Amino acid sequence: MSRLFSLALLASSVVAQAPTVTTVYSSGSTQSRYDIVILGDGYQIQEQPRFNQDVQTLLTSLFQKQPYATFANYYNVHTVFRASVDSGADQPDVTPPIYKNTVYDATYNTGGTARCLYIQNTAQALADAALAPANEGRVLVMVNDSRYGGCASTFAVSYNGSSMAEVQIHEMGHSLGGLADEYDYPNQTYSGGEPSSPNITTSPTGQKWAHWHGTEGVSAFQGAGYYLYGLYRPKNNCLMRTLGVILCPVCREQISIRTNAVVNTIATFSPNTTNVSVSTPNQQIFSITHFVPATNNPVISWEVDGVPVTGANGPAFLLDSSTMSLGPHTVAVNVQDQTTQVRNDPAHAMRETQTWQVSINDPTAAQLRIPSFSMSQVWAQPGQSITLNAQIVNDGPAAAGPFAVEYFATTNQNWTPQSLYLGADQINGLAATQQLNLQRTVQLPWSLEPRVYYVYAVVDRADAVYETNENDNQRLSAFVGQTGPCGTHLEFVDPLTCPYDANSVPVATGGVVHPTVVAPCAVGSYYLVVWGCSGTTPGTPIAPGLTVPLNRDFCTDLGLIGLNGTWFANFFGVIDAQGLGRATFSLPANTGLQATPGHFAAMLMDAGGFSAVTNPVAITLQ
Ligand SMILES: [Zn+2]
Structure with a gap:
């Protein structure tokens, strides 16, 4: 027979055996429930009723056992039946060996263990399981063979003889519960580390399940996990050790937790969207339904902004928006299952939470926001110009009156009043x-350091506009400051002023500003800051090719007379290790001075005489 012909035969046989998909046990939606899939192997087409009967036998037994009885309403069970050519399974360990043509190729003696019945065509089994409406990775395979056997790995596999249900529920303990075998083999001593399985331990006192000690005889019994010595089990006997007995409390707890980690016990919630908008002063009802059994004593609790609401323990909750601030809030409800099957639940699998993001707005308020903010470049040098692009939007139902959009640079991700001020845009108003x-x-300061700078755009920092949410008025961008070329510049380093060369000090109340010489290549040189009140041109020549951009006048003399005194502290000094000359201008209140526009400028001196002059910066007494 040609290879092509044999492939064609195989294809036609697959089509002839199209699988039947049936939901045999339904508690609710696949999204909310734990979905189990059962496949059949070694059932011929006329044996499908036997498969159906085997499934019913298993389910009847399963839901009579704890913890499955308690959580019977948490599971859906689907079957996918694909007929096999032969009935039964491979028995390679008998004489003569028996080989059967079955869809998943189940065989005894898997891995050399006679009773380990497992499937070899796992790819076909995975593909068939995927035909079910859903599964949580838990796939059972019933094998139509009367020889005792079963094994679990990706699939939980069992024969269909008289102990079928016991074997299959034991195997589910492995696959669904993540449990270890609690039986032992003679004369074996364990010497490894602590097993990850929750139901066996190296601790002779069974610390792992200390919360169950004394219940139903739970303690620590030597002999578990295939070792007679060195490993301990919780209870003298358990289905994970011997067929025909109940699961011990430790095993039941694990199965309960793993089931509940998948199941969403909140069946419905209202409003049935998680983003809710409430206009003050309206009230809003929130409610849920759940399917935690009443015998599990479920406790409902409601929280607003993470804080439990005293007395709110029913399925519905009334939110009074008039008692709350405008803007974003959260409303959450918890359903805590208090089943006696679980005592230790660190990951809170037994608690279901539904959270709503609630926005409380005032129909009379504007809502300013900065949806985007970017900068023209990622790298920048001292004194370089960068372009800031900010998008401002008014999301609110009402128009906004005049406000400012301001820009700040900081060296950490928190804006403070000490941040560098990069200027402001005045906006006359913004419609809804x-x-x-x-x-x-903006021009970056000459004193920019080589480091990361964060830049904030802030809308309506002064809160001139009444807004629904005053807490979403800024947006962050960033750039990296680089070392710049040599130069000599003068600028103010005062908060909200730097790098601007315009500043003013009120004569009535006085004030302090900090003219700062930035000369990174002149560390150790002398600097002198001078004042002038009669313009910057033609300026004052001080050496060939060097002209200070100030006209000398009475202000200049006042500064030189008071040099390094109270008003003009450190106007003469030495450029420090950071390349800065840090002067301070302190104008006392009510000196009798007239309002005066003027400028500061600075010059540098070294051993050879005057070496450089700076730009002028405006200073106005007003
Ligand atoms: Zn157990």
Whole structure:
């Protein structure tokens, strides 16, 4: 027979045996429940009724056993039946060996253990299991053979003789519960580390299940996990050790937790969207239904913004928006299953939570926000110009009056009043739903350091506009400052002023500003900051090719007379190790001075005389 012909035969036989998919046990939606899939191997087409009967026998037994009885309403069971050519399973360990043509190729003596009945065509089994409406990775295979056997790995496999249900539920302990075998083999001593399985331990006192000590005879019994010595089990006997007995409390707890980790016990919730908008002062009802059995004593609790609401323990909760601040909040409800099957639940599998994001708005309020903010470049040098692009939007139902959009640079991710001020855009107003694209070019300070700078755009920092949410008014961007070329510059380093060369000090109340010489290549040189009140041109020549951009006048003399005194502290000094000359101008209140526009400028001196002059910066007494 040609290979092509044999492939064609195989294909036609597969088509002839199209599988039957049936939901045999339904508790609810596949999204909310734990879905189990059962396959059959070694059932001929006329044996499908036997398969169906075997499944019913298993389910009847399963839901009579704890913890499955308690959580019977948490499972769906689907079957996928594909007929086999032969009846039964391979028995390679008998004489003569028996080989059967079955869909998943089940065989005894898997791995050399006579009673280990497992399937070899796992790819076909996975493909068939995927035909079910859903499964949680838990696939059982019933094998139509009367020889005792079963094994579990990816699949839980059992024969269909008289102990079928016991074997299959034991195997589910492995696959669903993540449990170890509690039986032992003679004369074996364990010498490994602590097993990860929850139901066996190297601890002779059974610390792992200390919370069950004394219940139903739970203690620590030597002999478990295939070793007679060195491993301990929780109870003298358990289905994970011997067929025909109940699962011990430790095993039941694990199966309960693993089931509940998948199941969502909150069946319905209202509003049935997780984003809820409430207009103050309206009230909003939140409610749920759940299917935790009443015998498990479920406790419902409601929280607003993470804080439990005293007395709110029913299925419905009334939120009074008039008692809450405008803006985003959370409402959450917890359903805590208090089943006696579980005592230790660190991951809170037995608690189901539904959370709503609730936005409380005032129909009379605007809502300013910065949906995007970016900068023209990632790298920048001292004194370089960068362009800031900010998008401003008013999401609120009401128009916003005048406000400012301000820009700050900081060296950490928190904006403080000490941050570098990069300027502001004054906006006359913004209608409801209106959007505005702002572009602003700013010059970075000469004293910029080589490090990461964060830049904030802040809308309405002064809270001039009444907004639904005052806590979403800023957005962050960043750039990396680089070392710049040599130069000599003067600038103010005061908060909210730097790097601007315009500043003013009120004569009535006085004030302090910090003119700072930035000369990174002149560490150790002398600097002198001077004042002038009569313009910057033509300036004052001080050496060939060097002209200070100030006209000398009475302000200049006042500064030189008071040099390094109270008003003009450190106006003469030495450029420090950071390349900065840090002067301080302190104007006392009510000196009798007139309002005066003027400038500061600085010059540098070294052993050879005057070496450089700076730009002028404006200083206005007003
Ligand atoms: Zn057990």
